[in-house]
Amino acid sequence: MGAGQSRSEPSEKIFRNETPIQFSGDVVNTLADRSASTDPTPERQATIDEHIRSRIHTELGRLRAEEENVQAEIARALEKENLDRERGMAGAADDAGGVKSSAALMGDLDEIRTKVDRFKERRGLKDMPAVKAGADGVLACYQKNPTTPLDCWREVERFKTAVSQAERDFFKSLQY
Incomplete structure:
Protein backbone atom coordinates (compact mmCIF):
# COMPACT_ATOMS: atom_id res chain seq x y z
CA MET A 1 0.00 0.00 0.00
CA GLY A 2 2.36 2.73 0.79
CA ALA A 3 5.48 0.71 0.15
CA GLY A 4 5.88 1.96 -3.44
CA GLN A 5 6.19 5.54 -2.44
CA SER A 6 8.73 5.07 0.25
CA ARG A 7 11.27 3.58 -2.11
CA SER A 8 13.77 6.08 -3.41
CA GLU A 9 14.51 5.87 -7.08
CA PRO A 10 17.38 7.68 -8.67
CA SER A 11 16.38 11.08 -10.11
CA GLU A 12 18.70 10.68 -13.06
CA LYS A 13 17.96 8.31 -15.82
CA ILE A 14 20.71 7.39 -18.19
CA PHE A 15 19.99 6.16 -21.67
CA ARG A 16 22.64 4.45 -23.67
CA ASN A 17 22.86 4.91 -27.40
CA GLU A 18 23.52 1.72 -29.12
CA THR A 19 23.85 3.29 -32.57
CA PRO A 20 27.09 5.17 -33.08
CA ILE A 21 26.73 8.77 -34.26
CA GLN A 22 29.15 9.92 -36.91
CA PHE A 23 29.76 13.42 -38.33
CA SER A 24 31.48 14.22 -41.55
CA LYS A 100 9.59 101.34 -20.09
CA SER A 101 10.45 98.20 -21.95
CA SER A 102 13.43 97.75 -24.23
CA ALA A 103 11.21 98.25 -27.28
CA ALA A 104 9.94 101.60 -25.94
CA LEU A 105 13.47 102.71 -25.15
CA MET A 106 14.61 101.75 -28.67
CA GLY A 107 11.73 103.81 -30.09
CA ASP A 108 12.79 106.80 -28.00
CA LEU A 109 16.36 106.37 -29.16
CA ASP A 110 15.28 106.30 -32.82
CA GLU A 111 13.22 109.45 -32.28
CA ILE A 112 16.20 111.25 -30.78
CA ARG A 113 18.41 110.14 -33.68
CA THR A 114 15.99 111.57 -36.23
CA LYS A 115 15.87 114.86 -34.32
CA VAL A 116 19.68 115.03 -34.26
CA ASP A 117 19.82 114.29 -37.99
CA ARG A 118 17.30 117.05 -38.71
CA PHE A 119 19.30 119.46 -36.53
CA LYS A 120 22.52 118.58 -38.38
CA GLU A 121 20.82 119.17 -41.72
CA ARG A 122 19.58 122.55 -40.57
CA ARG A 123 22.90 123.53 -39.06
CA GLY A 124 24.89 122.29 -42.04
CA LEU A 125 27.42 124.30 -43.93
CA LYS A 126 24.71 126.17 -45.84
CA ASP A 127 24.46 128.57 -42.86
CA MET A 128 28.23 129.05 -42.97
CA PRO A 129 29.26 129.87 -46.54
CA ALA A 130 32.80 130.87 -45.52
CA VAL A 131 33.45 127.45 -43.97
CA LYS A 132 31.97 125.65 -46.99
CA ALA A 133 34.09 127.74 -49.38
CA GLY A 134 37.23 127.08 -47.30
CA ALA A 135 36.56 123.30 -47.24
CA ASP A 136 35.95 123.25 -50.99
CA GLY A 137 39.18 125.23 -51.57
CA VAL A 138 41.25 122.79 -49.49
CA LEU A 139 39.71 119.82 -51.27
CA ALA A 140 40.35 121.30 -54.71
CA CYS A 141 43.96 122.17 -53.81
CA TYR A 142 44.67 118.65 -52.52
CA GLN A 143 43.19 117.14 -55.67
CA LYS A 144 45.25 119.47 -57.85
CA ASN A 145 48.49 118.77 -55.92
CA PRO A 146 48.38 115.09 -54.88
CA THR A 147 52.17 114.74 -54.64
CA THR A 148 52.85 118.12 -53.00
CA PRO A 149 50.11 118.72 -50.41
CA LEU A 150 52.23 121.29 -48.58
CA ASP A 151 51.48 123.75 -51.39
CA CYS A 152 47.94 124.05 -49.98
CA TRP A 153 48.89 125.83 -46.76
CA ARG A 154 47.13 129.07 -47.74
CA GLU A 155 43.81 127.27 -48.33
CA VAL A 156 44.18 125.39 -45.04
CA GLU A 157 44.77 128.66 -43.15
CA ARG A 158 41.68 130.24 -44.75
CA PHE A 159 39.64 127.19 -43.74
CA LYS A 160 40.92 127.29 -40.14
CA THR A 161 40.10 130.98 -39.88
CA ALA A 162 36.57 130.41 -41.21
CA VAL A 163 35.99 127.54 -38.76
CA SER A 164 37.22 129.54 -35.76
CA GLN A 165 34.96 132.48 -36.77
CA ALA A 166 31.99 130.07 -37.08
CA GLU A 167 32.75 128.66 -33.62
CA ARG A 168 32.88 132.13 -32.08
CA ASP A 169 29.56 133.03 -33.71
CA PHE A 170 27.98 129.79 -32.46
CA PHE A 171 29.09 130.33 -28.85
CA LYS A 172 27.87 133.92 -28.97
CA SER A 173 24.46 132.66 -30.11
CA LEU A 174 24.30 130.35 -27.09
CA GLN A 175 24.99 133.12 -24.60
CA TYR A 176 21.91 135.12 -25.45
Whole structure:
Protein backbone atom coordinates (compact mmCIF):
# COMPACT_ATOMS: atom_id res chain seq x y z
CA MET A 1 0.00 0.00 0.00
CA GLY A 2 2.36 2.73 0.79
CA ALA A 3 5.48 0.71 0.15
CA GLY A 4 5.88 1.96 -3.44
CA GLN A 5 6.19 5.54 -2.44
CA SER A 6 8.73 5.07 0.25
CA ARG A 7 11.27 3.58 -2.11
CA SER A 8 13.77 6.08 -3.41
CA GLU A 9 14.51 5.87 -7.08
CA PRO A 10 17.38 7.68 -8.67
CA SER A 11 16.38 11.08 -10.11
CA GLU A 12 18.70 10.68 -13.06
CA LYS A 13 17.96 8.31 -15.82
CA ILE A 14 20.71 7.39 -18.19
CA PHE A 15 19.99 6.16 -21.67
CA ARG A 16 22.64 4.45 -23.67
CA ASN A 17 22.86 4.91 -27.40
CA GLU A 18 23.52 1.72 -29.12
CA THR A 19 23.85 3.29 -32.57
CA PRO A 20 27.09 5.17 -33.08
CA ILE A 21 26.73 8.77 -34.26
CA GLN A 22 29.15 9.92 -36.91
CA PHE A 23 29.76 13.42 -38.33
CA SER A 24 31.48 14.22 -41.55
CA GLY A 25 34.95 15.74 -41.44
CA ASP A 26 33.67 19.03 -42.95
CA VAL A 27 31.15 19.51 -40.16
CA VAL A 28 33.76 18.73 -37.50
CA ASN A 29 36.28 21.12 -39.12
CA THR A 30 33.72 23.93 -39.45
CA LEU A 31 32.68 23.59 -35.82
CA ALA A 32 36.30 23.44 -34.71
CA ASP A 33 37.17 26.55 -36.78
CA ARG A 34 34.24 28.49 -35.35
CA SER A 35 35.09 27.59 -31.78
CA ALA A 36 38.77 28.46 -32.30
CA SER A 37 38.01 31.77 -34.06
CA THR A 38 37.31 34.81 -31.83
CA ASP A 39 35.83 36.88 -34.67
CA PRO A 40 32.10 36.63 -35.27
CA THR A 41 30.83 35.63 -38.65
CA PRO A 42 30.19 38.43 -41.17
CA GLU A 43 26.43 38.04 -40.76
CA ARG A 44 26.74 38.24 -36.99
CA GLN A 45 29.10 41.23 -37.26
CA ALA A 46 26.63 43.07 -39.52
CA THR A 47 23.86 42.44 -36.98
CA ILE A 48 26.04 43.69 -34.14
CA ASP A 49 27.05 46.79 -36.13
CA GLU A 50 23.43 47.61 -36.98
CA HIS A 51 22.42 47.19 -33.35
CA ILE A 52 25.24 49.51 -32.21
CA ARG A 53 24.32 52.10 -34.87
CA SER A 54 20.69 52.08 -33.76
CA ARG A 55 21.68 52.54 -30.11
CA ILE A 56 24.03 55.41 -31.02
CA HIS A 57 21.28 57.06 -33.10
CA THR A 58 18.79 56.71 -30.25
CA GLU A 59 21.23 58.14 -27.72
CA LEU A 60 22.13 61.00 -30.06
CA GLY A 61 18.45 61.90 -30.46
CA ARG A 62 17.98 61.84 -26.71
CA LEU A 63 21.01 64.08 -26.18
CA ARG A 64 19.80 66.56 -28.81
CA ALA A 65 16.38 66.77 -27.19
CA GLU A 66 18.01 67.28 -23.81
CA GLU A 67 20.25 70.01 -25.26
CA GLU A 68 17.21 71.81 -26.71
CA ASN A 69 15.51 71.65 -23.32
CA VAL A 70 18.58 73.07 -21.59
CA GLN A 71 18.88 75.87 -24.14
CA ALA A 72 15.20 76.73 -23.72
CA GLU A 73 15.64 76.84 -19.93
CA ILE A 74 18.68 79.10 -20.27
CA ALA A 75 16.77 81.43 -22.60
CA ARG A 76 13.85 81.61 -20.16
CA ALA A 77 16.19 82.30 -17.23
CA LEU A 78 18.04 85.03 -19.14
CA GLU A 79 14.78 86.64 -20.24
CA LYS A 80 13.50 86.63 -16.65
CA GLU A 81 16.80 88.05 -15.40
CA ASN A 82 16.75 90.82 -18.01
CA LEU A 83 13.15 91.73 -17.19
CA ASP A 84 13.96 91.83 -13.49
CA ARG A 85 17.00 94.02 -14.16
CA GLU A 86 14.94 96.38 -16.37
CA ARG A 87 12.26 96.65 -13.69
CA GLY A 88 14.91 97.36 -11.06
CA MET A 89 16.63 99.98 -13.19
CA ALA A 90 13.33 101.58 -14.20
CA GLY A 91 12.13 101.62 -10.59
CA ALA A 92 15.33 103.28 -9.41
CA ALA A 93 15.61 105.76 -12.31
CA ASP A 94 12.00 106.58 -13.03
CA ASP A 95 10.22 108.40 -10.20
CA ALA A 96 7.08 108.94 -12.31
CA GLY A 97 6.29 105.23 -11.98
CA GLY A 98 6.23 104.39 -15.69
CA VAL A 99 8.36 101.36 -16.51
CA LYS A 100 9.59 101.34 -20.09
CA SER A 101 10.45 98.20 -21.95
CA SER A 102 13.43 97.75 -24.23
CA ALA A 103 11.21 98.25 -27.28
CA ALA A 104 9.94 101.60 -25.94
CA LEU A 105 13.47 102.71 -25.15
CA MET A 106 14.61 101.75 -28.67
CA GLY A 107 11.73 103.81 -30.09
CA ASP A 108 12.79 106.80 -28.00
CA LEU A 109 16.36 106.37 -29.16
CA ASP A 110 15.28 106.30 -32.82
CA GLU A 111 13.22 109.45 -32.28
CA ILE A 112 16.20 111.25 -30.78
CA ARG A 113 18.41 110.14 -33.68
CA THR A 114 15.99 111.57 -36.23
CA LYS A 115 15.87 114.86 -34.32
CA VAL A 116 19.68 115.03 -34.26
CA ASP A 117 19.82 114.29 -37.99
CA ARG A 118 17.30 117.05 -38.71
CA PHE A 119 19.30 119.46 -36.53
CA LYS A 120 22.52 118.58 -38.38
CA GLU A 121 20.82 119.17 -41.72
CA ARG A 122 19.58 122.55 -40.57
CA ARG A 123 22.90 123.53 -39.06
CA GLY A 124 24.89 122.29 -42.04
CA LEU A 125 27.42 124.30 -43.93
CA LYS A 126 24.71 126.17 -45.84
CA ASP A 127 24.46 128.57 -42.86
CA MET A 128 28.23 129.05 -42.97
CA PRO A 129 29.26 129.87 -46.54
CA ALA A 130 32.80 130.87 -45.52
CA VAL A 131 33.45 127.45 -43.97
CA LYS A 132 31.97 125.65 -46.99
CA ALA A 133 34.09 127.74 -49.38
CA GLY A 134 37.23 127.08 -47.30
CA ALA A 135 36.56 123.30 -47.24
CA ASP A 136 35.95 123.25 -50.99
CA GLY A 137 39.18 125.23 -51.57
CA VAL A 138 41.25 122.79 -49.49
CA LEU A 139 39.71 119.82 -51.27
CA ALA A 140 40.35 121.30 -54.71
CA CYS A 141 43.96 122.17 -53.81
CA TYR A 142 44.67 118.65 -52.52
CA GLN A 143 43.19 117.14 -55.67
CA LYS A 144 45.25 119.47 -57.85
CA ASN A 145 48.49 118.77 -55.92
CA PRO A 146 48.38 115.09 -54.88
CA THR A 147 52.17 114.74 -54.64
CA THR A 148 52.85 118.12 -53.00
CA PRO A 149 50.11 118.72 -50.41
CA LEU A 150 52.23 121.29 -48.58
CA ASP A 151 51.48 123.75 -51.39
CA CYS A 152 47.94 124.05 -49.98
CA TRP A 153 48.89 125.83 -46.76
CA ARG A 154 47.13 129.07 -47.74
CA GLU A 155 43.81 127.27 -48.33
CA VAL A 156 44.18 125.39 -45.04
CA GLU A 157 44.77 128.66 -43.15
CA ARG A 158 41.68 130.24 -44.75
CA PHE A 159 39.64 127.19 -43.74
CA LYS A 160 40.92 127.29 -40.14
CA THR A 161 40.10 130.98 -39.88
CA ALA A 162 36.57 130.41 -41.21
CA VAL A 163 35.99 127.54 -38.76
CA SER A 164 37.22 129.54 -35.76
CA GLN A 165 34.96 132.48 -36.77
CA ALA A 166 31.99 130.07 -37.08
CA GLU A 167 32.75 128.66 -33.62
CA ARG A 168 32.88 132.13 -32.08
CA ASP A 169 29.56 133.03 -33.71
CA PHE A 170 27.98 129.79 -32.46
CA PHE A 171 29.09 130.33 -28.85
CA LYS A 172 27.87 133.92 -28.97
CA SER A 173 24.46 132.66 -30.11
CA LEU A 174 24.30 130.35 -27.09
CA GLN A 175 24.99 133.12 -24.60
CA TYR A 176 21.91 135.12 -25.45
